[in-house]
Amino acid sequence: MTEYSGATDPDRILPLLWRRKNVRRATTGRPPRLTVDQVVAAGLAVADADGLAAASMAQVATRLGVATMTLYTYVPSRAELVELMVDEVLGSRRLPGPGEERPAHWREQIHLYADRTIAMYREHPWLCQVSRIRPPLGPGMLRESEYVLSTLSGLPVSSRNTAAVTITMFVTAAARQEGENAQLRRTSGESNDSWWGRLWEDWFDVEQHPAMTDLWNAGGFDRGPDQQAADAFAYGLGLLLDGIERQAQSSETTGLRSSPMP
Structure with missing residues (x-):
């Protein structure tokens, strides 16, 4: 089954795609448990091993050892995750x-x-x-x-x-x-x-x-x-x-x- 990139909300995906250009570090508060890079790396590992269909938010969360809902703190949906994975591989x-x-x-x-x-x-x-x-x-x-x-x-x-x-x-x-x-x-x-x-x-x-x-x-x-x-x-x-x-x-x-x- 073919999946399509480019259908996500630009206001949500572009800051994530360009996250390394505009790094903002919190000076107060509890540090985040994960990073977007870790979520993307986990998605890539699942897709490389078992195929794109296996790279669900639940499977990626399991690989990271967190609850599925935790991932949505970092990536709004699986569609954005796939776009991030694709661009990461293109840059590799x-x-x-x-x-x-x-x-x-x-x-x-x-x-x-x-x-x-x-x-x-x-x-x-x-x-x-x-x-x-x-x-x-x-x-x-x-x-x-x-x-x-x-x-x-x-x-x-x-x-x-x-x-x-x-x-x-x-x-x-x-x-x-x-x-x-x-x-x-x-x-x-x-x-x-x-x-x-x-x-x-x-x-x-x-x-x-x-x-x-x-x-x-x-x-x-x-x-x-x-x-x-x-x-x-x-x-x-x-x-x-x-x-x-x-x-x-x-x-x-x-x-x-x-x-x-x-």
């Missing part, structure tokens, strides 16, 4: 910020983003169950946008954001597929090779699928579904970056901003 990629060390070449910078995004979905496959059509407007999400845009600073303003969104869409789609694969392997205990093997061995009709049969006989399917998916991603990302690079070089010849893309 540790994409380099302004002034921080990063690969020298812009293509290597994009590959770093892609590798860490795919690893994120493998580690947290429940992310596939959360739609990011309206992502949580927190620091994790903005760090991603800032990083990808910063790698494309040499493109014309008219196309820079379009290129960044295209890269993000392509990488995220592949990463979500990887997360779905990880989730299926966890729940079914069956590999993709085994699942596809049933079709090839028992039901595949060579006369109705001559193109696939020719490719099969030529060894085109020898690498297996998982490796084919990895090959397809590398192939597609390479073509996408080639196109962006050609646009940047064209911009140089027409007098637009010089590109940092060697």
